[in-house]
Structures are given as structure tokens and as C-alpha cells.
Amino acid sequence: MEAKKGALGFKQHTPAERFFNGLIVENPTLVLMIGMCPTLAVTSSAINGLGMGLATTFVLALSNAVISALRKVIPPTVRIPSFIVVIASFVTLVQLLMQAYVPALNAALGVYIPLIVVNCIIFGRAEAYASKNGIVPAFFDGIGMGIGFTCAITCIGLVREFIGGGTAFDVQILGEGTVVPGPVGAFLSGYTPISIFIQQAGAFFVLAFLIAIMNKIKMNMAKKGKDTSKFGQGCCSSAEEAAADKISAEKEARKEANE
């Protein structure tokens, strides 16, 4: 990549470049693999995924903009609590808005709405981008990342809903009661939904296959000699795996010292 060119050949730090960077080049779910808890928890249907994605986008864009505006005021030593307060305020705002205007969706998403606070996509972007760049690019970085997250979890939700219940956005397509008329509909109504896909276990299976496909793409790219360094292995899991390795190394060292 050239020094001055950003994602997809756009000029760096412009709104468009930030948008497509979040949507495609550094898609948080599919490429960086961060924020896995909501990805698994709310994707039992496409509507839930869409609602969760839009709520996260709202929080991400506004908290990015505010943190970027305050980046010269917040002392580095207390930046983490300050970020948490900003993010938690916007999450509370979203929660109150959703309770007022979309109570059904709010009930379906339940505790996962307030848990946007601990979603590592938001904190990761605040730390990695918003605290170092201007307000406009930071805002569009949040929008891009949020829409990228929304698209990914809506698609996962759609796949799970379609296989597990025969519906797409709550419209019955496969199985009994299909909306498709005529002989095609008669053929489609013979489908028996594999209900495990909308249960908890299905979430693990779908994500496992998704990551395996991304691994395959990564391996093919590496074979052709392309740069794969931007692919992540999950924020918390890789950081914690490293910490866990350190812990067991320390323990072994202590054991040897005792002997």
C-alpha cells in the first residue's frame, strides 16, 4: 500500500475512505474478528441483527466524534475511564430511545443493548482511531465500522433464520405456510427447518464455518504473496490467549524455582 493512499485507493482520512475501510477492508466482524459476543448472541434472526447493528453504529459514530473532540482535553493516564463514561452515556441514550420507540426490538435484544458498553469494537476504535484523529474522519470511521458490523451480523442472522426457521426477515419462504404461490410454493413447503440453527449451538457452528472460510481466504492470499497482516484473530481472545500463555510460563518458572 502506498503511503498516501488509504482503503480502495481513496485519499487517507477522508470520510469516504473511512467509510469503505470499515465496511470492507477492515470489516470488524469478518476481517478483524472483534465483538464476537453480540455476533453470537443476537443473530438468531436478521431483524435482531439489524437492530443490534444500527444501535451499535449509533453509539460508535457519536462516541468516536465526542472522544475525538475531547482528545486534547483528556489526560492520557485517565483516558480509559473517560472513554468508558462517554461510551456508557451514549449506550444509555440508545437504550432509552429504543425503550420508547421500538419496545418489541428492545425486549428481544434485552441485556445485550446495555452490554454494547463492553463491546470491544467501540473501545478499540476509540483507542486506535478516534483518540488520534480529527472529528470528521473519526465520525465516519464509526459509521463505516458500524455499517460493516451491521451488514455482517444481519447476514449471519439471515443465514441462521433461513436454515433454522425457513424465514427471511420474518417472511416465511421455506417450509409450511410459505408465501411463494403455485407449484414452486408447493415444492418449497416440503422443507423441514433445521431448528438447531436458531438455537444457541447453531450460533457456534455458523461462526466456526465463517472463520474457517476466512482462514481459507487468508491462506490463499498468503500463498499468492499478498499482505494478510490486517486480518485479526479476535481482539479479546488473542490478547487473553497471550496473557494465558504468559501465566502458564510464569507458573512453570515458579515451579522450577521451587524445585
Next chain:
Amino acid sequence: MGEVILNLVGLMITASLVNNVVLSQFLGLCPFLGVSKKTDTALGMGAACIFVITMASLVCSIIYKFILSPLDLSYLQTIVFILVIAMLVQFVEMILKKFVVSLYQALGVYLPLITTNCAVLGVALNNVTDGYSILESVVTGFATAVGFTISIVILAGLREKMEYNDIPAPFKGMPMVLLTSGLMAIAFTGFSALK
């Protein structure tokens, strides 16, 4: 009295097995996937979680009952709880380091990792939504963390056994762990009959 105890036992079984925090609620996935390579580290993480989640449930429900609820500030619960939990983890770490050195050596390294565990905040918020009393909140918090420990230790045991298996290259690492967790989730749905 007997009824109260029976109620608490019911809460414990529901929180630890039926609504297992990882396998049916998807909270605390990061440490579940990240710190489950070896059984003894998994056990340490589980013990630290039991300690922190029980404490956090107690402190958060006291704050909710005596400060937020009487002052009509319950809409601030997300902000207050996350700050209280972050402070509590720091505080517990300092106390243990100073006064209970043996416990600190066993659990200390895991404590900073727990701040990022969404199960802590999730349990505190669920206690409020379900309208539990302080005693019920503490019992639920404790049982939830026990459920977390059970599932992370089982997963670590399975991963130790699988380490030298011949797995297709794209499935190595995270995908295989997720498939294993999926099978565990199916097994745990069996507990729903206990409800």
C-alpha cells in the same frame, strides 16, 4: 425458612446449568475462548470469576437498592455499574496484594482480564431486570460464575485432548474451539428439563 432455601437452590440450578452464562447466554465468551487452553489456567480464571462476580453482584445490587432506586436514577444503571465494576476489580486486586498474598498469587494475574468480561456487567444488569433481592442477587451471581467455571474447565479439558488431532488446516484454532463449544451447548440444552 425452608421455602426460602428451596427458592435459592432453584435459582442456583437455573443460573449455573439451565441458563449457563456462556453456552446459553453468550456472555463472557472472550475469556471462555481465550483462556481455555490448559485446565489449570481455566480453573484459575474460573475461581477469579466466582470471586469477582459474587462481589460485583453484591455491590451493584446494594447500590441499586439504596442509591439509584430511591433517587429515581435507575436509568443511570449502565454507567454506574460499569464504573463500579472497573473500580471494584482494581480495589480487590490492591486489597489482595496487600493482605491476602496467597490468594493474590493464585488469582491476581487473572483479575485485570476480568474487567473485559461482559458476564460481570451482564449478571449485575440481569439481577436488576429480574427484580432480585440482595441475597438472591448474590446467590445468582455466585451460581452464574460457577456455571462459567464448569463450562470453561470442560472446554479446556477437551482442548487438551484435541491438541494433537489431525484437523483440516482452515479449521485449526478458533473454528475447532467454536465447533466444540457448539456441541457442548447442545449437551447443556439437556439441562432445560430441570427447570
